[in-house]
Amino acid sequence: MIDVVLADDHPVVRAGLRAVVDGQPDMRVVHETGTAEDLLAWLGGGGRADVVLLDLRFGDAGPGRSRLGGAEATGTVVHRHATPVLVVTTYGTDADILAAVEAGATGYLLKDAPTEELARAIRSAAAGEVILGADVQRRLLGRMRSPGENLSARELEVLRLVAAGRSNDAIARELFVSVATVKSHLAHINTKLGTQSRTEAAAVARERGML
Amino acid sequence: MIDVVLADDHPVVRAGLRAVVDGQPDMRVVHETGTAEDLLAWLGGGGRADVVLLDLRFGDAGPGRSRLGGAEATGTVVHRHATPVLVVTTYGTDADILAAVEAGATGYLLKDAPTEELARAIRSAAAGEVILGADVQRRLLGRMRSPGENLSARELEVLRLVAAGRSNDAIARELFVSVATVKSHLAHINTKLGTQSRTEAAAVARERGML
DNA sequence: CGGCCTTTCCACCTTTCGGACGATGCGGCG
DNA sequence: CGCCGCATCGTCCGAAAGGTGGAAAGGCCG
Numbered sequence: 001m002i003d004v005v006l007a008d009d010h011p012v013v014r015a016g017l018r019a020v021v022d023g024q025p026d027m028r029v030v031h032e033t034g035t036a037e038d039l040l041a042w043l044g045g046g047g048r049a050d051v052v053l054l055d056l057r058f059g060d061a062g063p064g065r066s067r068l069g070g071a072e073a074t075g076t077v078v079h080r081h082a083t084p085v086l087v088v089t090t091y092g093t094d095a096d097i098l099a100a101v102e103a104g105a106t107g108y109l110l111k112d113a114p115t116e117e118l119a120r121a122i123r124s125a126a127a128g129e130v131i132l133g134a135d136v137q138r139r140l141l142g143r144m145r146s147p148g149e150n151l152s153a154r155e156l157e158v159l160r161l162v163a164a165g166r167s168n169d170a171i172a173r174e175l176f177v178s179v180a181t182v183k184s185h186l187a188h189i190n191t192k193l194g195t196q197s198r199t200e201a202a203a204v205a206r207e208r209g210m211l
Numbered sequence: 212m213i214d215v216v217l218a219d220d221h222p223v224v225r226a227g228l229r230a231v232v233d234g235q236p237d238m239r240v241v242h243e244t245g246t247a248e249d250l251l252a253w254l255g256g257g258g259r260a261d262v263v264l265l266d267l268r269f270g271d272a273g274p275g276r277s278r279l280g281g282a283e284a285t286g287t288v289v290h291r292h293a294t295p296v297l298v299v300t301t302y303g304t305d306a307d308i309l310a311a312v313e314a315g316a317t318g319y320l321l322k323d324a325p326t327e328e329l330a331r332a333i334r335s336a337a338a339g340e341v342i343l344g345a346d347v348q349r350r351l352l353g354r355m356r357s358p359g360e361n362l363s364a365r366e367l368e369v370l371r372l373v374a375a376g377r378s379n380d381a382i383a384r385e386l387f388v389s390v391a392t393v394k395s396h397l398a399h400i401n402t403k404l405g406t407q408s409r410t411e412a413a414a415v416a417r418e419r420g421m422l
Numbered sequence: 423c424g425g426c427c428t429t430t431c432c433a434c435c436t437t438t439c440g441g442a443c444g445a446t447g448c449g450g451c452g
Numbered sequence: 453c454g455c456c457g458c459a460t461c462g463t464c465c466g467a468a469a470g471g472t473g474g475a476a477a478g479g480c481c482g
Contacts, residue, residue, distance in 0.1 A: 012224060012323075012326065016222075017226075155428090177429085180432060180433090181429075184430075190470080196470090203374065203376035206417075378438075379438075389462085394440070401441095
């Protein structure tokens with residue numbers, strides 16, 4: 001019997017996952033939670049499971065912004081509690097997937113996956129195998145081919161502000177550097193992304209999920 | 212007994228909605244579908260329901276792009292089949308909400324709404340009442356207050372290209388007008404949105420879901 | 423240690439944008 | 453009919469952004 005923990009901030013989705021899991025003869029839901037903190041608290045308090053299903057987007061919409069992201073939670077669960085994490089999320093942007101995989105997620109599925117695929121993935125995850133959905137694999141490959149992610153931390157920071165619509169001057173003031181530096185970073189960004197302008201860089205960044 | 216039809220392309224979410232509905236003593240699921248075409252075919256083929264729960268985002272992720280959007284489906288169901296539609300979707304951008312409300316949706320809920328709220332909304336919708344989730348109401352108000360959507364069709368077209376990273380020159384060539392015209396539109400856009408630059412306008416446009 | 427990358431900055435120059443005018447023609451509306 | 457909003461073009465000018473070509477300081481790694 002596979003013990004499954006559900007961690008998703010959408011009650012409806014949680015109910016759906018529960019329905020799928022309960023519909024399988026060889027698995028059951030042992031805990032259900034809507035926040036990452038809850039999940040870690042339960043695991044820290046003696047709870048144990050064979051696999052954790054979690055949504056990468058925790059507290060994304062509400063005004064009480066990100067307290068604990070899904071990626072961090074994944075890392076903690078995998079490393080501290082030695083429990084495989086199967087990430088089940090709605091929108092699989094490249095950045096999300098990469099973050100999850102880097103955090104040590106055992107699998108990554110989109111919510112529009114059929115229920116049989118989900119059940120199969122849970123069994124694989126419980127067995128310790130790494131499984132990525134077909135969609136996800138395609139996206140990962142596409143990402144690898146594209147010349148992405150060479151950006152340094154600073155450059156990414158600049159890019160984020162550019163995408164937010166700030167001017168070079170505003171960015172310079174915000175980062176406590178000179179305008180020349182911002183322009184320099186931006187020049188590198190444009191080179192690395194193969195773009196011609198700040199706006200195009202912002203568009204490409206969004207497309208690739210680097211926001 | 213309230214007869215409910217589920218229309219959502221995510222099997223997991225569908226299972227969740229079914230679990231919620233089946234958990235209520237006064238309602239039941241009479242049909243379940245993953246595409247808008249299916250939904251319309253079922254209704255057209257003699258099926259009837261007291262309320263339709265549907266996801267605005269149909270066929271959004273896959274490569275086989277949008278065939279029939281949730282908004283169009285909503286309009287058809289409401290007007291042709293005189294059946295109330297309760298939109299239940301993940302991300303409630305202003306544009307989505309507006310589209311749904313304009314299409315005649317009876318209600319609009321985010322998927323992170325608690326199950327009781329969902330059940331209440333279904334009852335209200337079946338009774339013909341218009342109900343918007345608390346989150347949604349807040350967003351709509353915020354939208355109304357903000358000086359948005361005064362943009363003309365042409366301006367919006369320009370804005371879209373700007374957000375895609377095109378230069379004025381490229382936009383001019385793409386729209387078969389002169390650069391002066393593009394600049395003129397952009398000037399109006401910046402005035403209407405209260406922005407200072409193309410990049411900022413693009414950022415604001417994304418934030419407000421005008422993409 | 424000597425490259426290599428990152429981050430910071432500079433100067434000079436060209437291109438692009440944005441603001442501030444104005445002008446035309448078109449279509450709707452009272 | 454005049455007025456207004458929209459779309460289309462124009463000019464002039466200053467500001468912002470981007471390209472080129474540097475340079476210096478610090479970190480990392482073989």
